[in-house]
Amino acid sequence: MKIRIRYFASLREVTGQSDELLDMADGTSIAEIKKDLVTRYPRLQDILERCLCALNRAYVPPEAAVHENDELVFIPPMGGGSEPQDNGAS
């Protein structure tokens, strides 16, 4: 079965693409997909450790299983914390 994985921000730059179709067994966990991605893109390792997972546009835990035609996105931390002490952007 196929799922679509989309890459944004740092993940897009490391993989050099905005999305790809992955072929795998139905019910594969997101954690397993992560391992496979790190094998193919070693520079993703640190980034993926900080990412949340979104399956079909909703946050899910990494144990979640994927199914045919799912859309999987790893969400790196968002920038722009607004606490005054971090001196970050507004």
Add this chain to the structure above:
Amino acid sequence: MEPIIQLTHAPLERDALVAAVSHPSVGGIVVFEGVVRDHARGKQVRHLEYEAYEEMARQRIQEIIAEAEQRWGVERVAVAHRFGRLEIGEASVIIVVASPHRAEAFDACRYIIDTLKASVPIWKKEVATTGEEWVEG
């Protein structure tokens, strides 16, 4: 009214957003405008680049507005976020909340911008004089 959500590459239009939430029943309008600053963590910022997972961002913003409406009873909300390259001084995000009384508008506006920053998949790359990096909050 249905909340207004704009995700766009074009410059944000604050006056149009304020006009869109205005109504004779409104006694206060709170506007938060986030603008690109020329420095961050000791660096000189040249410009910013914003990128979004647009479909999910829109869905999350809808949820956040619905939460604010339920919690503070506000009914007239507009949220606009810009993507792509933004120069110093340009607005990246505008939240407008109009309500009969100001307290609810202030609280709802603060809630919407804080929650948006923490949970909506929109990323910011800082291009500084010393290099560029994706900012992780």
